Amino acid sequence: MSVFSRFRNPEPIGPLDYTRRLWLQITVALTLFFLYAPIIGLIVFSFNDSRRNVVWRGFTTKYYEKLFNNEVLMMAFGNSLTIAIVTTIVSTVLGALTAYVLWRYRFPGKAVYEGAMALPIVIPEICMGVAMMVFFARIGWPSGLIWPFNLGSIMIAHIAFSFPFAAIVIRARLESFNRELAECARDLGANEAQVFRDIIVPHMKPGLIAGALLAFTLSLDDFVITFFTSGPETVTFPVKIYSMVRFSVSPEVNAASTVLILLTLVVTTIALRVQNRNNMMSGGH
Amino acid sequence: MENWAKSARAFWTAITAPTFWLIAFFIVPLSLVWLYSFSDKTGVTEITLDWNLQQYARALEPLYLGIFWKSIIMAAATTAVCLVVAFPVAIAIVFAKPSQRMWLLLLVVLPFWTNLLIRTYALIAVLRTNGFLNSGLEWIVVNCDWLLSFVGLGDNTIVGPFEALPLLYNNVAVIFGLVYVSLPFMVLPLYASLDRLDRSYLEASLDLGAGHVRTFYSIVVPLALPGIASGIIITFIPAMGSYLTPDLLGGTDSQMIANVIASQFKQANNWPFGAALSFLLMYATFFALAIRAVLMRSEGRGDAK
Numbered sequence: 001m002s003v004f005s006r007f008r009n010p011e012p013i014g015p016l017d018y019t020r021r022l023w024l025q026i027t028v029a030l031t032l033f034f035l036y037a038p039i040i041g042l043i044v045f046s047f048n049d050s051r052r053n054v055v056w057r058g059f060t061t062k063y064y065e066k067l068f069n070n071e072v073l074m075m076a077f078g079n080s081l082t083i084a085i086v087t088t089i090v091s092t093v094l095g096a097l098t099a100y101v102l103w104r105y106r107f108p109g110k111a112v113y114e115g116a117m118a119l120p121i122v123i124p125e126i127c128m129g130v131a132m133m134v135f136f137a138r139i140g141w142p143s144g145l146i147w148p149f150n151l152g153s154i155m156i157a158h159i160a161f162s163f164p165f166a167a168i169v170i171r172a173r174l175e176s177f178n179r180e181l182a183e184c185a186r187d188l189g190a191n192e193a194q195v196f197r198d199i200i201v202p203h204m205k206p207g208l209i210a211g212a213l214l215a216f217t218l219s220l221d222d223f224v225i226t227f228f229t230s231g232p233e234t235v236t237f238p239v240k241i242y243s244m245v246r247f248s249v250s251p252e253v254n255a256a257s258t259v260l261i262l263l264t265l266v267v268t269t270i271a272l273r274v275q276n277r278n279n280m281m282s283g284g285h
Numbered sequence: 286m287e288n289w290a291k292s293a294r295a296f297w298t299a300i301t302a303p304t305f306w307l308i309a310f311f312i313v314p315l316s317l318v319w320l321y322s323f324s325d326k327t328g329v330t331e332i333t334l335d336w337n338l339q340q341y342a343r344a345l346e347p348l349y350l351g352i353f354w355k356s357i358i359m360a361a362a363t364t365a366v367c368l369v370v371a372f373p374v375a376i377a378i379v380f381a382k383p384s385q386r387m388w389l390l391l392l393v394v395l396p397f398w399t400n401l402l403i404r405t406y407a408l409i410a411v412l413r414t415n416g417f418l419n420s421g422l423e424w425i426v427v428n429c430d431w432l433l434s435f436v437g438l439g440d441n442t443i444v445g446p447f448e449a450l451p452l453l454y455n456n457v458a459v460i461f462g463l464v465y466v467s468l469p470f471m472v473l474p475l476y477a478s479l480d481r482l483d484r485s486y487l488e489a490s491l492d493l494g495a496g497h498v499r500t501f502y503s504i505v506v507p508l509a510l511p512g513i514a515s516g517i518i519i520t521f522i523p524a525m526g527s528y529l530t531p532d533l534l535g536g537t538d539s540q541m542i543a544n545v546i547a548s549q550f551k552q553a554n555n556w557p558f559g560a561a562l563s564f565l566l567m568y569a570t571f572f573a574l575a576i577r578a579v580l581m582r583s584e585g586r587g588d589a590k
Contacts, residue, residue: 016380016484016487016488016491017380018376018377018380019377019380019381019382019385024373024376024377025377027370027373027374027377028373028374028377028389031370031374031393031468032392032393034465035392035393035396035465035468036396037411038404038407038408038410038411038465039396039399039403039404039407041407041410041411041417042403042406042407042410045410055420093302094302094303094306095303097299097300097302097303098303100299101296101299101300101303103286104286104287105286105287105288105289105296106286106287106288106289107288107289107296113304116307116312117303117307119311119315120307120311122522122570122574123315123567123570124522124523124525124526124543124563124566124567124570125526125528126526126528126543126546126547126563126566127315127318127526127546127563127564127566127567128311128314128315129547130318130546130547130550130559130560130563131311131314131315131317131318131563132314133550134314134317134318134321134550134556134560135310135313135314135317138317156310157310159306159310160306160307160310160311161311163303163306164307167303192292192294192295192298196295217398221400221401223400223401223402223529224528224529228547228550238400238402241402241403241406242402245402245406245409245533246533249406249409249410249413253406254410257400257403257406257407260400260403261399261400261403264398264399264400265398265399268395268398272391
């Protein structure tokens, strides 16, 4: 990929060897720089011992200490994790059921049903955000409940936009399932619940894990919809970061962002590994 | 696939919970907004449903039509820049060695998994008055000046004094930010369609004497057209409805439609009008998706024969 590779393999560049052409390598390198430099800059300068953000003044972790001693921020982090965990569990269950129904059955109005399931994925976030805001105001959703019940409205909204995503991932996994296996189990006397539990779910498992991780990152990352659903005492991590960003650019925000990047990176890596193993397994038979 | 009636109990057990959730917490909220868009604000908190179209009429006033138009222009500019940047990247990925291909794809998609808010914040640090870009420029200007002082042209006679460029809080910053966050949306469909492209066509074209540029415009672009159209629409839709980027990177005149919707629901507290605007945005989205569906279908037919 790099310029140096031209020195290692001196064969002439073939007509379709576009990747080994210098101008294309430079374009790719510049694009990747454009994509990564701001994020890497943000992470690096969260360790910078200076409030003025652009000059390196030595390594420090004091902004992380500040971060972990900042009670409001830590509470927002706790809220975000709680919401993400509940969202993950419910979305995975609902997503698995949706995927199962769409995969197994033919029923009247199926196309419309599938279209409706895709709606939360395609409509602009802002529309979903204001819809949730109007909905909870209109039905008089109680405010001021004790923790964690005060997060209920955010969880409901997050589940509503996450489970269709989970359903897509899980359904993709089900496509590789041999339907005859379920038929066999039924012929041998297993009832529907047993077939689902003992035959379908074990096959679904990698899809379930991938769907769960997707729901987790979607929930953890969401700002717009949460912003319209949350009240003053139900602040999540992105909402808190947003109010800090509006206020100023500071190393604390960099540190908080770095923590969130790290968390999503870990979850994404696990998800990609699961998916990879998935592909290899389905490629096997 | 089997008919649902053959095992009706299992069917109902599985379908009830997700359907309930979708209807109660998605369809009902959206319907409420839809009803509000035909309502009238009669008091500070009272809203009466009288099935009039005055909110939509107001949305078509020049001020709001202008904001719609502006959102479309910004999204179109974003899409155009993305297309120009993404095409060479997609070509580089497609023609890379298989072992490198996955890594390049992953590198392009990975930032997409980072929080949108954080990516936008990272751009603020790059673009603001004493941000990375301005500091870099200042360093260049100051050093040029220092070098020129050896030939007696120092002390800001030719270059400098450095003045920070107003890079943040304007329309260009918003487009920059939108390109930054939507680039993967363009690279992936382009990659997918270029990957399916039969390379013997390219070889034939080059053999028969066409240059690379000619081959690109006469062979690659026509064959990749469905992917290009798909990429354009997939990039355009989220860009048009984006809220966070214009909110954080834009100035007072860079409001896009989502920002106006948000302010109608928050500061201006005019829910019926906000509702009408958000449904207009949704109809625009559906329109774009319908175009994509038609294009995809015609592509599928092309494959069949």
